[in-house]
Amino acid sequence: MNPTKDRYNLRKRPSQARSVATVDAILESAARILTGQGYAYASTNTIAEQAGVSIGTLYEYFPGKEAVFGELRRREGFRHYAVLTKEPRPTTPRSMLEHLVTTHIEYVRDNLALYVALETEVPRYAIEDAEQAVLEDYVPLSNAFLAMHRSELRPHNNVEFITEFLMRVMSSTVNDYALRSPTSLSDPQLTDALIDLIGSYLLDN
Amino acid sequence: MNPTKDRYNLRKRPSQARSVATVDAILESAARILTGQGYAYASTNTIAEQAGVSIGTLYEYFPGKEAVFGELRRREGFRHYAVLTKEPRPTTPRSMLEHLVTTHIEYVRDNLALYVALETEVPRYAIEDAEQAVLEDYVPLSNAFLAMHRSELRPHNNVEFITEFLMRVMSSTVNDYALRSPTSLSDPQLTDALIDLIGSYLLDN
DNA sequence: GTATTATCCGAGTGATCACTCGGATTTAAT
């Protein structure tokens, strides 16, 4: 379909354990150079060298530099999603909100260097597919939960819009603090303010 | 002081009308290539060629590619600030909030291609100084205004923190829509939701 | 009108980069 699409995805999936380890090593090398020196220093030659594999091997699995970071972003997305949906599953909208804000900030703080670098140095077109995937996993999940508790919510004309809106408010605000004032991620005021802001708008009380 | 600082600023200010026009042409060329083809295609050679000046002339005023986009970002920041502070100046917190949200969204929508490209394709280190400058112009202005109307605000422990927090909520949310769902910038629901969200948290009533 | 400064030019340079390809080596299949 889209010919450019292939440039940001794996060229071939590793099947043997040996090649799985190779791909892992390449991604780890890419992450290390990205966080340590920056995207501009992460040439395919350097990534391969630091990973201890030859440049030819890198191109066996990745069509180019962007695909390496696309795959890296994809795997980070899976890790992020796992954190957000980890136990214990909250049972009320209020606890769901608290859980969501707390774990999201926690994930960003714990992976700050890589998170910021992926967000600010890697060209968006290389990673936007991977970003989209996480959102599409999460939004329906959140919508289903809220639908079960509609009576506890403040009435809004367009619940779907408001839900997505608040999700973006939360993630983009945390993103902004991560980029421009990362120490605030450890400030309880930030977590409290976000919960309070969203809670008083979304929840009935 | 910081030796790397010089890499993102003008090397020399144009003094004659001729050279002012030259610098303008370079910046316009950079903006055109950035929005049309992307940052990767905006080499210094190409920027100079499209601007109708020689590569030597470009380096007379800019120490490198990043400085071109740093200056471009700076000028966009000035334009943005001018829009935010344009007449009529609101007199109540509520109208101030409405004015701020409305004009901000309007600016982003009207300059979408350049806004998004600067935000997602140009490396942050090249433009973060310019970004910071606008914020530092605006925050004290907003704080002063709110201090004059404290009685109309909901009581908060830390007004400074809340003000900055809400500013970030607004700008980062609009930013997120600009990048990921740009058509929503014309949806009145977005403006209304932002005003409502922030208003009900900040204002007394 | 002379000197000084500002502006502009563009071929050339050295470095870097993404990517290929022919073939070696290892693993799996039969």
Place this chain on the structure above:
DNA sequence: ATTAAATCCGAGTGATCACTCGGATAATAC
């Protein structure tokens, strides 16, 4: 044991890029 498939190798290639420099031309100062 033989074949087939997967994996790995790395020197080499062509292109691109950021940036310099020596000097030409134009504006300004005196």
